[in-house]
Amino acid sequence: MIELTSRISFYSLFLMGLFGLSACSTSRTDLTSNDPLPVYDCESVVFMARSYHTGIQTEINFTICVIDSLDSGRNGINIMPGEQFVDAMYPWFEPRTAPNNISGLPKLMNNELIARRMRETGVRYVVWLDGNTDRPNGGGSLSCAAGPGGAGCFGFAWWESKSDYDAVVWDLEDGKEAGNIATTVSGTSYMPAIVIPIPMIARTKATACKDLSVQLKDFIAGAQTTGD
Amino acid sequence: MIKRLREPLRTLRRRCGAIAATLALAGCGATVNVPLTPLPDALVEPLPLTAGIRMQETLTTYRHEETLPTGEEYAINVGPAAELALSATFEDMFARTVSVPVGEPVPNGIDLLIDSDIDALEFALPSQTVTEDYAVWIKFKFKVYDSSGALQSEFPLPAYGKATRDSIVSGQNAALTSAANLALRDAAVLLLTRFHKQSLLAGNQIPEPAPENEVLPVAEDRATTQPAESETDVGAMSVPPTGEQFL
Numbered sequence: 001m002i003e004l005t006s007r008i009s010f011y012s013l014f015l016m017g018l019f020g021l022s023a024c025s026t027s028r029t030d031l032t033s034n035d036p037l038p039v040y041d042c043e044s045v046v047f048m049a050r051s052y053h054t055g056i057q058t059e060i061n062f063t064i065c066v067i068d069s070l071d072s073g074r075n076g077i078n079i080m081p082g083e084q085f086v087d088a089m090y091p092w093f094e095p096r097t098a099p100n101n102i103s104g105l106p107k108l109m110n111n112e113l114i115a116r117r118m119r120e121t122g123v124r125y126v127v128w129l130d131g132n133t134d135r136p137n138g139g140g141s142l143s144c145a146a147g148p149g150g151a152g153c154f155g156f157a158w159w160e161s162k163s164d165y166d167a168v169v170w171d172l173e174d175g176k177e178a179g180n181i182a183t184t185v186s187g188t189s190y191m192p193a194i195v196i197p198i199p200m201i202a203r204t205k206a207t208a209c210k211d212l213s214v215q216l217k218d219f220i221a222g223a224q225t226t227g228d
Numbered sequence: 229m230i231k232r233l234r235e236p237l238r239t240l241r242r243r244c245g246a247i248a249a250t251l252a253l254a255g256c257g258a259t260v261n262v263p264l265t266p267l268p269d270a271l272v273e274p275l276p277l278t279a280g281i282r283m284q285e286t287l288t289t290y291r292h293e294e295t296l297p298t299g300e301e302y303a304i305n306v307g308p309a310a311e312l313a314l315s316a317t318f319e320d321m322f323a324r325t326v327s328v329p330v331g332e333p334v335p336n337g338i339d340l341l342i343d344s345d346i347d348a349l350e351f352a353l354p355s356q357t358v359t360e361d362y363a364v365w366i367k368f369k370f371k372v373y374d375s376s377g378a379l380q381s382e383f384p385l386p387a388y389g390k391a392t393r394d395s396i397v398s399g400q401n402a403a404l405t406s407a408a409n410l411a412l413r414d415a416a417v418l419l420l421t422r423f424h425k426q427s428l429l430a431g432n433q434i435p436e437p438a439p440e441n442e443v444l445p446v447a448e449d450r451a452t453t454q455p456a457e458s459e460t461d462v463g464a465m466s467v468p469p470t471g472e473q474f475l
Contacts, residue, residue, distance in 0.1 A: 057390075060392065089271060090269070091272070091420045092421075094414070096414060096418070097417055097421055113272070113273065117271055
C-alpha cells in the first residue's frame, strides 16, 4: 500500500513538473503620458490606494509589492510611506476627504497651510493605485479524505483570475495629471489531484504588479535627475 | 515502553486541548477594548473662539454589546477612545477649549458649548459581508449651544471605518480595533472639515469672541436655517425652535 502511494505520488510530482508552468495568463499594459517625469533626488513619490469610501480598495499587499519593486535596484525612487504622507496632510488626504480627481487639487492647494505642508514633505508625485484581483469564474470538483491508511485528494478544480489595476500619477508641482498606466492580467488556474493536489496557479496579481512596476519605473525613475 | 510514551502523549493531549479550547473560544465572539491611536496634529486654522466641551457619560463609557444569530457574543468598548479623539479634535478646531462636566452650568467666557454623545454603533464581520473586511459605524450626536446656553443646532455625525484582517495571527480583535479606530478618525475628519457647515457657524456666522469672564446676553433671534450641503453624507442638520433652553 505504501509502495503504491509512493508510486502515485511520484507520478503526481512528475505531472506537476510537466505541467507546473502551464497555467496560462495574458497580460496587457497601457501607458498614457506625454513625457518621462523629472524627479530630483530631493523629491519623493507617495503611493496611495483609492479610498474605500468610493468602492473596493486595492489590496494592501499589491500596494506593498509595487512599492518594493520601485524602491529597489539601481534606479530606486525615493518613496514616502503613504501613512506618513496622510498623517502629515491630516485631515485632507483621508479616505473621505482626499480629492477624487486632479480637478480637486487646486482648491486644496489654494489653502496656504496645505500648500506649505505639501512643500515641506518634499512629495512631487502622488501615484493613486486603483483596482483589484477578482475570480469571475470557476468550477470542477476536488475532494480530500483521510483515514488510518493515509490521506489523499482526487478530482479537478479550475478558476479564472482577473487582475485589473491602474496607476494615476499626479504632479503636485504642476497641479496636473502626469500619466496613467493600466494593466490587465487574466489567467486560469488548474488543480488536478491524484492523491496529492497539483496546483498550477496563474499568478495574475504578481504579474500585474511586475508589469505596472516596470512601466512606472521607466516613467518616473527613467528620468531621475540629480540636483535641486 | 508504554511508560516512556505516556508523558509525551499527555503533553500532546494537553496541547490539543489548548488548541481546541482556543478554537472554541474563537467561535464565541470577542470583547474589544479600543485604544485610541493618537491623531496627528490637524492642518487647520483654529477658530478664534473659546469652546466649552461637554461629553455625555453615555459617550465616555460607551460599550456596544451584541449577540449575533449564530450565538457569537461581541462587546466593543469605544467610549474612552472616543472621548480622547473628540477632545484632541476640538483642541485643534478652536483657539481654546474648556471642559464642562455634565450637570454643571456653562462657565463664563466661552463662545459656544458643544455637547457630544454617541447614538449608536454597528459593526460587520467578513462572514456577514462576504468580503475580507471588518467594518464599524459610529453615529455621534452633537448639540451646539451659544454662550447663554441656548441650543443653536444639533446634528448627527455618522463615521465609518473599515479594516482587513492581515493574517490569522493578527486576529479579528485587531481588525475590529483597527476598524473602530478608523471610524473615530473619520469622525474627527468630519468635524475638522465640516463642522462649520453643520453647526451654528453655518453661513459664516462665527460669533464674536466673548469678553473674558462675561456672560453674553441671550440673543433674541438665533435660529439658523442653513440646510446641510447636499453632497455631504453627514446628515441634515435639525434646528430647534428659537430660544429652546437645554441647560
